[in-house]
Amino acid sequence: MSSANHTSSVSDASDLITASMYFREVRAFELFVAVAIFVTIRSLRKKKHRGLAVWPVVGMLPSLLLGLRHDMYEWITTVLIKQNGTFKFQGPAFTNLQCVVTADPRNLEHLLKTNFSSFPKGEYFRSILRDLLGEGIFNADDEEWRRQRKAASTEFHSPAFRAMTVDSLVELVHARLLPVLDESYSKNESIDLQDVLLRLTFDNVCMIAFGADPGCLRPGLPEIPFAKAFEDATTATVIRFVTPTAIWKALRFLNLFHERSLKNCLTAVDDFAYKVIGGRKKELLAALDASKSSATDESIIPCSRSDLLTVFMGLKDDQGSAFSDKFLRDICVNFILAGRDTSSVALTWFFWLLSKNPSVEEKIVKEVRGLVKEREILREGKVVDDEKIIFSPEEMKNVPYLQAALSEALRLYPSVPVDHKEVTADQVFPDGTVLKKGTKVIYAMYSMGRMESIWGEDCRKYKPERWLKNGRFSSESAYKFTAFNGGPRLCLGKDFAYYQMKFVAASILYRYRVNVVKKHPVSPKLALTMYMSHGLKVTVERRN
Numbered sequence: 001m002s003s004a005n006h007t008s009s010v011s012d013a014s015d016l017i018t019a020s021m022y023f024r025e026v027r028a029f030e031l032f033v034a035v036a037i038f039v040t041i042r043s044l045r046k047k048k049h050r051g052l053a054v055w056p057v058v059g060m061l062p063s064l065l066l067g068l069r070h071d072m073y074e075w076i077t078t079v080l081i082k083q084n085g086t087f088k089f090q091g092p093a094f095t096n097l098q099c100v101v102t103a104d105p106r107n108l109e110h111l112l113k114t115n116f117s118s119f120p121k122g123e124y125f126r127s128i129l130r131d132l133l134g135e136g137i138f139n140a141d142d143e144e145w146r147r148q149r150k151a152a153s154t155e156f157h158s159p160a161f162r163a164m165t166v167d168s169l170v171e172l173v174h175a176r177l178l179p180v181l182d183e184s185y186s187k188n189e190s191i192d193l194q195d196v197l198l199r200l201t202f203d204n205v206c207m208i209a210f211g212a213d214p215g216c217l218r219p220g221l222p223e224i225p226f227a228k229a230f231e232d233a234t235t236a237t238v239i240r241f242v243t244p245t246a247i248w249k250a251l252r253f254l255n256l257f258h259e260r261s262l263k264n265c266l267t268a269v270d271d272f273a274y275k276v277i278g279g280r281k282k283e284l285l286a287a288l289d290a291s292k293s294s295a296t297d298e299s300i301i302p303c304s305r306s307d308l309l310t311v312f313m314g315l316k317d318d319q320g321s322a323f324s325d326k327f328l329r330d331i332c333v334n335f336i337l338a339g340r341d342t343s344s345v346a347l348t349w350f351f352w353l354l355s356k357n358p359s360v361e362e363k364i365v366k367e368v369r370g371l372v373k374e375r376e377i378l379r380e381g382k383v384v385d386d387e388k389i390i391f392s393p394e395e396m397k398n399v400p401y402l403q404a405a406l407s408e409a410l411r412l413y414p415s416v417p418v419d420h421k422e423v424t425a426d427q428v429f430p431d432g433t434v435l436k437k438g439t440k441v442i443y444a445m446y447s448m449g450r451m452e453s454i455w456g457e458d459c460r461k462y463k464p465e466r467w468l469k470n471g472r473f474s475s476e477s478a479y480k481f482t483a484f485n486g487g488p489r490l491c492l493g494k495d496f497a498y499y500q501m502k503f504v505a506a507s508i509l510y511r512y513r514v515n516v517v518k519k520h521p522v523s524p525k526l527a528l529t530m531y532m533s534h535g536l537k538v539t540v541e542r543r544n
């Protein structure tokens with residue numbers, strides 16, 4: 001009995017333990033279910049408020065990843081439209097992905113102009129780009145930026161500089177671009193127009209910055225080590241934006257993965273830059289010696305270059321000393337980054353849009369032919385030889401429809417699709433969004449071109465006419481049409497870029513019809529600049 005009792009009490013005890021474990025498990029399970037329901041409701045409620053679900057730990061990352069699977073820019077646009085132009089993105093707790101995204105022109109004016117000094121590029125972004133851009137204009141804030149902006153701005157508006165940019169472009173288009181197109185026409189082969197245009201603008205901006213021509217745009221389209229290193233360095237730098245700071249810094253220290261390739265590419269970029277700087281110094285010294293002895297030797301011509309490198313070599317820093325080689329390298333590399341692919345990708349989207357809108361192309365060709373007719377009238381009916389037609393800068397000021405068609409392409413496909421700032425003091429945007437000190441602000445130029453609230457119901461339509469008033473080009477507020485940025489940091493190369501794009505477009509369209517290869521896939525690439533992911537395969541056809 002006692003043993004039976006004992007057995008029964010042991011079994012009761014074990015039943016009790018099992019029961020208490022069961023209840024603990026059930027409680028744990030219930031608790032888990034309750035927490036899951038709470039999180040889901042919280043997420044859904046936040047989704048209601050912010051347009052995107054906020055998950056524990058990972059924040060809005062799942063929605064972002066879903067967006068990345070398709071078209072990232074369209075995803076941002078959809079969210080912005082739903083949120084009336086601004087939303088707060090909450091990334092995973094352990095990353096730098098917390099920011100405010102806006103496409104509201106009032107906010108743009110606030111951050112680019114009215115409160116410019118409270119919205120610098122900021123240390124977060126500058127530290128990512130420092131290895132590539134150093135302290136150059138693109139990566140500088142405050143006094144350092146102001147000094148470079150002033151010097152470069154004076155240079156950009158000087159007649160010598162303008163003449164040099166015109167000469168270099170004429171040479172590149174007529175001696176290099178048109179022959180490459182002609183070869184493709186004669187061989188009846190397709191070419192990647194984006195690649196050809198990228199080569200053109202890379203050579204052009206190197207001539208402007210370094211006074212040196214890397215020769216990317218040549219028959220056979222060779223691979224140029226400096227251009228390749230520059231391209232790869234930019235790509236490797238972009239990876240830092242999606243890598244937690246501590247990780248990319250550790251990888252840099254250990255010289256691993258993309259940080260190793262970045263280091264190698266930067267070595268190649270620096271080698272090229274310092275070689276040109278060294279060569280130019282020797283050239284300038286020789287010119288100086290020559291000018292001293294020019295009284296006796298008239299055959300020696302003093303150096304009269306007007307590229308940025310030469311100009312900055314002649315300037316002094318705040319202490320009255322010549323700029324260091326590192327600083328000169330930074331200036332040139334920054335200008336190359338600014339001008340190397342912005343105009344070419346804009347032209348690529350422009351030619352693609354023309355292929356979809358033949359009536360626009362017809363109007364441009366008519367306008368450009370009008371310029372040639374005017375020449376014939378001036379020459380009293382004498383026909384001008386097509387091969388010899390080189391459009392002048394004055395003629396390029398007189399093509400409002402072409403200017404409108406290019407602006408419209410930039411409105412829909414801005415070369416810089418998104419840009420960033422960091423807030424230095426607590427702020428409130430005009431739309432009421434509260435910004436805490438240190439908040440990163442992303443402004444989405446791509447989305448701005450697709451907001452009905454800004455451009456009307458036909459905002460997605462390619463319609464150059466929206467830029468014309470009584471046949472004249474009418475520009476838009478820089479806070480509505482933000483392709484060139486606005487305020488004190490408005491693109492320094494804007495006028496040159498328009499001239500360059502008009503000249504290239506007119507020179508091509510006057511001579512060729514550009515046909516996009518059937519079924520060629522077209523989509524934007526996720527990068528700092530709005531490239532087409534697969535380039536733009538075209539065939540060219542000579543016009544009558």
Ligand code: HEM
Pocket residue numbers: 137138149205208335338339340342343346410414415416419420482483484485488489490491492493494496497
């Ligand atoms: C279609 C062509 C172009 C577009 C759409 C464009 C757009 C822009 C944008 C959006 C910025 C602001 C970037 C930022 O601060 O983060 C910028 C700045 C700048 N751009 Fe352009 N750009 C173009 C062509 C050029 C060219 C050809 C050059 C020079 C040869 C150039 C030189 C610069 C410079 C130096 C800055 C820095 C200005 C500063 O920070 O004060 N750009 N550009």
